[in-house]
Amino acid sequence: MEYFCSYQDRCHKEVEQKLKNFMLIPEVKEKIIVHLIENKYIDEERFAKSFTRGKHNYKGWGKVRIIQELKFREISKRNIDLALLELPFELYLQNFHALAEKNWESSKERKGQKKNKKFVDFLLRKGYETNLIFEKLRELDK
Structure with a gap:
């Protein structure tokens, strides 16, 4: 068992x-x-929500990374889903775009494959969805 x-x-x-x-x-x-x-000081749902807000707002993590980290901590799928609701879609996109643009502008690389790879790798490590990353790359690489 x-x-x-x-x-x-x-x-x-x-x-x-x-x-x-x-x-x-x-x-x-x-x-x-x-x-x-x-009194909910020991509470999985409360922890998952707080963790999600904190990692997104202060560390700039995306949903993919947050989900991985919560699963690693053995948080239930139900509480992970509830925690992700703590990230309003508009704020999530706003933070993603700001982070992506800052990374793009601060890169010392010239336009090209190397810069694109570093950009994509950075956002993947942060845990953002590939469709968002490649859309932003197409927008910035013009």
Whole structure:
């Protein structure tokens, strides 16, 4: 039988481990954990939404990279889908275009295959969709 350890389970275990250091009686430890769960301090959905907003707004990550990172952290598909709703499409596109144009302008390469490859590779690493990247490349490479 396969055991699936969710994000919430891992957080619960990490909190228990931290509480061991405080040498509390088991009843108090359990009350603290229950309080954290009931007040949504340990919450997979909340984490996924916050992670998504933060990585997009501050690191400039695209949806592909965010999805990969959330899957790596064993976040459920339902919570990943909910988290992606935190990125309004217009804002997502606006951030993508700003990042792409900044990268294009700051590149020291001359127009050509090398510049195009560096541009595409950069945006792929950031986790943007290939159709967006190649549309922008066609627009900028004129």
